[in-house]
Amino acid sequence: xxxxxxxxxxxxxxxxxxxxxxxxxxxxxxxxxxxxxxxxxxxxxxxxxxxxxxxxxxxxxxxxxxxxxxxxxxxxxxxxxxxxxxxxxxxxxxxxxxxxxxxxxxxxxxxxxxxxxxxxxxxxxxxxxxxxxxxxxxxxxxxxxxxxxxxxxxxxxxxxxxxxxxxxxxxxxxxxxxxxxxxxxxxxxxxxxxxxxxxxxxxxxxxxxxxxxxxxxxxxxxxxxxxxxxxxxxxxxxxxxxxxxxxxx
Amino acid sequence: xxxxxxxxxxxxxxxxxxxxxxxxxxxxxxxxxxxxxxxxxxxxxxxxxxxxxxxxxxxxxxxxxxxxxxxxxxxxxxxxxxxxxxxxxxxxxxxxxxxxxxxxxxxxxxxxxxxxxxxxxxxxxxxxxxxxxxxxxxxxxxxxxxxxxxxxxxxxxxxxxxxxx
Numbered sequence: 001x002x003x004x005x006x007x008x009x010x011x012x013x014x015x016x017x018x019x020x021x022x023x024x025x026x027x028x029x030x031x032x033x034x035x036x037x038x039x040x041x042x043x044x045x046x047x048x049x050x051x052x053x054x055x056x057x058x059x060x061x062x063x064x065x066x067x068x069x070x071x072x073x074x075x076x077x078x079x080x081x082x083x084x085x086x087x088x089x090x091x092x093x094x095x096x097x098x099x100x101x102x103x104x105x106x107x108x109x110x111x112x113x114x115x116x117x118x119x120x121x122x123x124x125x126x127x128x129x130x131x132x133x134x135x136x137x138x139x140x141x142x143x144x145x146x147x148x149x150x151x152x153x154x155x156x157x158x159x160x161x162x163x164x165x166x167x168x169x170x171x172x173x174x175x176x177x178x179x180x181x182x183x184x185x186x187x188x189x190x191x192x193x194x195x196x197x198x199x200x201x202x203x204x205x206x207x208x209x210x211x212x213x214x215x216x217x218x219x220x221x222x223x224x225x226x227x228x229x230x231x232x233x234x235x236x237x238x239x240x241x242x243x244x245x246x247x248x249x
Numbered sequence: 250x251x252x253x254x255x256x257x258x259x260x261x262x263x264x265x266x267x268x269x270x271x272x273x274x275x276x277x278x279x280x281x282x283x284x285x286x287x288x289x290x291x292x293x294x295x296x297x298x299x300x301x302x303x304x305x306x307x308x309x310x311x312x313x314x315x316x317x318x319x320x321x322x323x324x325x326x327x328x329x330x331x332x333x334x335x336x337x338x339x340x341x342x343x344x345x346x347x348x349x350x351x352x353x354x355x356x357x358x359x360x361x362x363x364x365x366x367x368x369x370x371x372x373x374x375x376x377x378x379x380x381x382x383x384x385x386x387x388x389x390x391x392x393x394x395x396x397x398x399x400x401x402x403x404x405x406x407x408x409x410x411x412x413x414x
Contacts, residue, residue, distance in 0.1 A: 057407040077373060086369075094369040112372035115394030121370075162327065167330040169399055172374040173362055180376060186316065187378070187385070194360055194379030197403050225388040 020120035029031050031112045044083045045101040053083040053099045056129055061085060063140040064131070066095050074237035077112075079167040079244075082103040082183060084129075086227075093121070094227075095133030103128045107157035114154045122150040170199065170244035171172075178206050178240060179224035202243050209236045274403035289336035292343035292389040298335070319352070322359045322402035322409035331413065334396035339366070339389035347398065349413035359409035362399040366392045374399070 012084060016042040045053070061069070066087035075082035075098055082105070106125050113132060117123060122135045125144045131138045135150045142149055160168060177195060181188040192203040210218070214232065221228045233240065252343035290298040320331035337345055347363035360379040365387025366372055377398070402409035 061344070094371075096369075096371060111343065112374075115392050116366060116370040116372065118370075118391070118393060168330060169362070169374075169401070173360070173376050176362065176374060176376040190383075191360075191376065191379045194358060194403055198360055198379070198401065224373065224375055225365065225367050227367050229367070229373075 002097065024187050041225075050081075050083070053081075053101060053128075056099045056126075057083045057085065057097065060097050060099070060131060060141050060144065061131065063143065064095065064097070064138065064213060065090065065140070066133075066137065070231050072098065072231070073234055074241075075100075075109075076171060076233060076237055076240065078105060078109050079164060079171055086231075088236070089134050089137035091134070093134045093137065095131065095137055097129065097131045099129040101128070104158045106130050107155040108160060110154040111157055117152040117154070122152055123154060124148055124150050166243055171241060174199065174202060174206070174240050174243050175230070176224055177202070178210050179218055179229055181206050181210050182218035183223040199243055205239075205243055209239050251286045289338065292337040292339040292345045293325045294340060294342040294344060294390075296344040296386050298337065298345065310352070317412050317414045319343055320398060320400050320411055320413055322357075322400035322411075324406065324408045326402055326405040328362075328401045331398045331400065332396075334414070336393070336395050337389055339392045339394075341390055343389040343391075344386050345389040345396065345397070346384055346386040347377045347413065348382075348384035349377065349398065349411045352410040352412055355407075355410050357407045357409040358403040359411055360401050360403065361411065361413065362395075363413075365389060366394070369398045379403070 007139075015064075064087070065107070066089055069085045069087035072082065072084040072086065075084070078100075081101045082098050084096070086097075087095050089095055098109065098111070107130060110123065110130060114124070117132075120134050121132060122138065124131045124138050124141050125148045126141075126144055131141045139149055139150055177188060177191065180191075188203075195203045195206075214236070217232050218224075218226075218229065221232055223229065276318055290300060292298055316335075318331065318334050321329065323329050337343075339345075344364065347361075349359075349361050351357065351359065358380050361377050361383065362374045363377045363385065364372060364374055367388050368390065370390070370392055373387075375385055375387050377383050396414075398413050400409060400413075
């Protein structure tokens with residue numbers, strides 16, 4: 001399996017020309033779906049929403065000068081589906097770009113990012129996206145429609161509904177457990193009974209999904225603290241989300 | 250590079266910052282969550298925490314006040330987010346070990362998550378155990394942030410009060 005670290009910006013940029021050309025020919029931008037303001041946790045995004053997120057991500061990637069990009073096809077730190085990429089500025093600082101299906105998700109996700117906005121790291125927000133990185137590196141995305149200035153201020157979130165909060169906490173817990181099943185088997189084993197009490201059959205499902213090769217990749221990367229941990233889990237992201245969907249319906 | 254910058258940030262943040270107005274000597278340096286009135290400590294690469302040098306802190310709370318907080322998973326089985334814990338100033342490669350236990354009068358069980366930061370300073374939440382207690386170490390490198398946990402009672406008819414640090 002190719003390493004996600006090997007995915008380059010070329011993979012992001014290559015389809016852009018095709019999409020841009022198609023957009024020009026079809027004049028499709030006026031029909032782009034708008035980000036939703038409210039989202040039912042278990043409702044998957046429509047194909048049109050996915051296309052819109054990917055198109056926004058490509059547009060942002062064209063504006064940024066960064067390297068060693070890793071494509072993000074599912075942000076497993078949040079219940080809302082997302083697209084985006086991680087890459088590095090010219091001076092080697094990480095840049096994170098996330099595009100969400102729901103407009104409210106931006107402020108909600110940024111609450112945990114606030115404490116990392118140090119040492120020149122800032123955030124630019126758009127209607128349903130954000131970019132985090134050194135000010136100078138992310139400045140170009142302020143030209144996007146509806147973009148804020150680069151700042152260390154994070155927007156005030158609309159509180160999550162109870163069901164969104166439950167779905168959100170579930171996916172974080174399941175993702176963490178998936179990592180721990182690979183790196184800390186004793187810790188995972190101690191949690192199995194209670195994990196199944198929380199989310200029926202979750203432990204067995206995680207053992208099944210985190211098969212030996214994937215577990216090896218997680219261990220090699222350095223576990224859940226590793227920057228590439230969530231990228232490694234992307235092939236099973238929808239299955240991990242399904243564990244939460246089945247128990248929070 | 251970041252290590253030396255962080256030390257400068259710590260000095261600037263502790264002398265200039267007021268809650269809710271993140272700024273410092275170089276423009277924008279302090280985390281929005283940083284609150285100088287709260288107990289604060291330094292997170293070290295070995296997972297321990299230690300008092301911050303007096304020159305870096307104006308907190309009137311001692312390190313011991315940083316050690317234990319109360320939280321509870323509510324009746325009904327929902328996840329509950331704790332209030333802020335300790336303000337931790339993470340050195341490069343710093344880690345923080347969360348630990349928790351049920352309060353003595355409760356025979357309930359709970360599951361607990363704690364917030365950490367990965368090697369690129371991106372936030373994540375880690376499961377720090379289920380049952381009657383647990384511990385888990387998360388990353389905290391080059392971040393100034395406040396510890397937080399989420400708690401869920403494993404019973405829908407009783408709450409699950411915990412001590413955590």
